[in-house]
Amino acid sequence: METILIVEDQEGLAKMLSQALREAGYHTLWAKDGREGIATLSENRIDLILTDLKLPHKSGMDVLQAAKAHHAATPVIIMTAHGNFSIAVKAVKEGAFDFIPKPFEPDHLLLQIEKAMEKQRLLTENFILKETFSAQLSFPKIIGKSQIMLDVLEQVKKVAQGKTSVLLLGESGTGKELFARAVHMLSPRKDNNLVTINCAAIPHDLLESELFGHEKGAFTGAGTKKIGKFELADKGTIFLDEIGDMEISLQAKLLRVLEEDVLMRVGGTSRVPIDVRVVAATNRGLNKLIEEKKFREDLYYRLNVFPLSIPSLRERTEDIPAIAEHFIEFYAREMKKENKPLSKKAMDLLMDHPWTGNVRELQNAIERATILSDGDQICPDDLVLRTRSETRPSINSIPLEGSLHEVSDAASRIVENKMIKKVLRQTAGNKSRAAEILQVSYKTLLTKIKDYAIENQKLV
Ligand SMILES: Nc1ncnc2c1ncn2[C@@H]1O[C@H](COP(=O)(O)OP(=O)(O)OP(=O)(O)O)[C@@H](O)[C@H]1O
Numbered sequence: 001m002e003t004i005l006i007v008e009d010q011e012g013l014a015k016m017l018s019q020a021l022r023e024a025g026y027h028t029l030w031a032k033d034g035r036e037g038i039a040t041l042s043e044n045r046i047d048l049i050l051t052d053l054k055l056p057h058k059s060g061m062d063v064l065q066a067a068k069a070h071h072a073a074t075p076v077i078i079m080t081a082h083g084n085f086s087i088a089v090k091a092v093k094e095g096a097f098d099f100i101p102k103p104f105e106p107d108h109l110l111l112q113i114e115k116a117m118e119k120q121r122l123l124t125e126n127f128i129l130k131e132t133f134s135a136q137l138s139f140p141k142i143i144g145k146s147q148i149m150l151d152v153l154e155q156v157k158k159v160a161q162g163k164t165s166v167l168l169l170g171e172s173g174t175g176k177e178l179f180a181r182a183v184h185m186l187s188p189r190k191d192n193n194l195v196t197i198n199c200a201a202i203p204h205d206l207l208e209s210e211l212f213g214h215e216k217g218a219f220t221g222a223g224t225k226k227i228g229k230f231e232l233a234d235k236g237t238i239f240l241d242e243i244g245d246m247e248i249s250l251q252a253k254l255l256r257v258l259e260e261d262v263l264m265r266v267g268g269t270s271r272v273p274i275d276v277r278v279v280a281a282t283n284r285g286l287n288k289l290i291e292e293k294k295f296r297e298d299l300y301y302r303l304n305v306f307p308l309s310i311p312s313l314r315e316r317t318e319d320i321p322a323i324a325e326h327f328i329e330f331y332a333r334e335m336k337k338e339n340k341p342l343s344k345k346a347m348d349l350l351m352d353h354p355w356t357g358n359v360r361e362l363q364n365a366i367e368r369a370t371i372l373s374d375g376d377q378i379c380p381d382d383l384v385l386r387t388r389s390e391t392r393p394s395i396n397s398i399p400l401e402g403s404l405h406e407v408s409d410a411a412s413r414i415v416e417n418k419m420i421k422k423v424l425r426q427t428a429g430n431k432s433r434a435a436e437i438l439q440v441s442y443k444t445l446l447t448k449i450k451d452y453a454i455e456n457q458k459l460v
């Protein structure tokens with residue numbers, strides 16, 4: 001059932017709305033002022049927000065901003081009294097789905113809500129790329145309806161049409177390989193081969209012949225002629241994964257092939273014309289490699305015609321529930337176990353985790369949880385998550401070395417961490433109240449909670 005958050009200070013109106021929405025099949029939550037609205041928003045999974053503009057303790061605009069900051073895809077409908085139209089129009093410009101002038105007929109409101117929900121559903125369906133792809137070439141689903149992911153997919157669709165080289169950038173586990181496949185599958189080349197080669201996984205001296213093939217007797221061990229990946233990808237796409245690991249001498253040869261659309265097999269003399277679309281990926285900073293003279297600048301420009309940055313999971317936390325559910329279903333099916341929901345606390349834990357390993361880390365956590373869980377829900381104990389201290393130096397020890405700035409930075413991290421935990425304990429985990437006490441913005445507090453990997457669960 002979809003949940004609607006009503007933020008309205010007039011109790012009578014709130015009750016009336018709540019009843020009408022329940023009768024229409026929605027679950028409702030009520031917050032009586034802006035502050036409570038923002039807190040409720042951060043602590044529950046909300047599908048739509050219906051907020052008054054004028055509210056005690058923070059306005060409807062503040063609620064809208066908080067919603068956009070943390071749940072960008074959740075539609076917000078603003079209820080406005082006579083005389084507040086200009087603010088309502090501003091709200092729509094700032095991302096509200098629509099506004100509705102008071103007084104209104106409940107039916108009119110229901111229609112607006114249904115429209116907003118329908119738009120939301122369409123976005124989700126569009127993004128979970130067509131089922132047919134999953135059947136062909138086992139194209140996996142790309143899950144996520146955060147604005148940032150929708151934007152990336154929009155770019156993928158556009159660039160897929162031509163032959164432009166695409167460079168996929170992003171941290172490990174963000175889905176670069178998935179997007180490489182999407183570029184191919186959404187392109188007119190989809191009926192020809194997509195050939196993947198991981199430049200880091202093949203010994204340097206063999207990579208050239210893997211890419212371009214070799215003639216019989218070209219080198220010791222070349223007993224037969226071999227066709228390389230580029231020729232296999234003719235009329236299709238080649239995915240050069242971990243391109244940052246390619247040796248500089250081979251980079252020169254690759255550049256020539258890309259510029260001339262012609263290759264020569266190792267030990268061969270004939271020029272073989274090819275028609276291949278190149279998608280490359282890296283999670284290493286190519287700019288730094290260029291500075292260190294480990295990556296050719298000219299090749300970088302040749303590959304980076306269309307850069308696509310795949311966002312980290314930290315930048316799109318609102319996608320976490322859908323991705324988690326997708327993997328729960330997947331592993332339940334694979335292990336022939338029943339499909340269990342996440343408990344509220346387990347979900348909170350997932351939402352607060354820093355996910356340095358991105359979607360892959362989340363996928364692994366769910367796989368482990370599916371094995372471990374023996375209750376009827378997945379609980380925090382089933383989720384064995386890496387703590388920040390395993391991935392970063394402990395914040396409990398200040399190394400007395402480096403610059404004064406570095407030392408004081410380390411010290412301030414320890415104090416901030418302790419203080420935030422203390423205040424969160426005091427507010428029973430209510431983050432917006434904690435932000436007020438700490439006199440920082442809600443967003444700053446959330447960033448710090450993530451940064452320090454402070455889990456609610458440990459506080460109560
Ligand atoms: N949006 C997504 N929806 C569903 N599954 C995803 C999504 N993004 C990534 N995955 C899954 O997460 C795992 C890691 O993705 P992938 O291998 O594409 O990452 P990567 O960016 O290539 O990582 P690396 O840099 O370490 O090679 C895969 O199993 C992939 O199917």
Ligand SMILES: [Mg+2]
Nearest residue numbers: 176177241281
């Ligand atoms: Mg990869």
